Amino acid sequence: MYALGEWALRRRLWETGSSLPDQKGRPTAKPTLRWVFQLFMWVRLVELGGKWLVLNLAPHHETAVRLLGAGRYYLLE
Numbered sequence: 001m002y003a004l005g006e007w008a009l010r011r012r013l014w015e016t017g018s019s020l021p022d023q024k025g026r027p028t029a030k031p032t033l034r035w036v037f038q039l040f041m042w043v044r045l046v047e048l049g050g051k052w053l054v055l056n057l058a059p060h061h062e063t064a065v066r067l068l069g070a071g072r073y074y075l076l077e
Helices: 002-016 033-039 059-068
Strands: 044-048 051-055
Touching: 002 033, 002 059, 033 059
Parallel strands: none
Antiparallel strands: 044 051
8 A cells, every 4th residue: 555655646746747845855756655644744633613723734735635635634625
């Protein structure tokens, strides 16, 4: 499953001409899935006053989430 997820993400990055930051902050179209998971380490979903919020979601997070088709889990849809 890990290799399939990594392949799918890299394929979508290539198709869209997008990139994600690598460990040094440089754009790359071939990130490892392990690194992408680490990018999300500080993203939090919290409930505040009955409303759900996603904290610390940067543009590169949104790129990865949309390319993986997980937008609804991060309240992007």
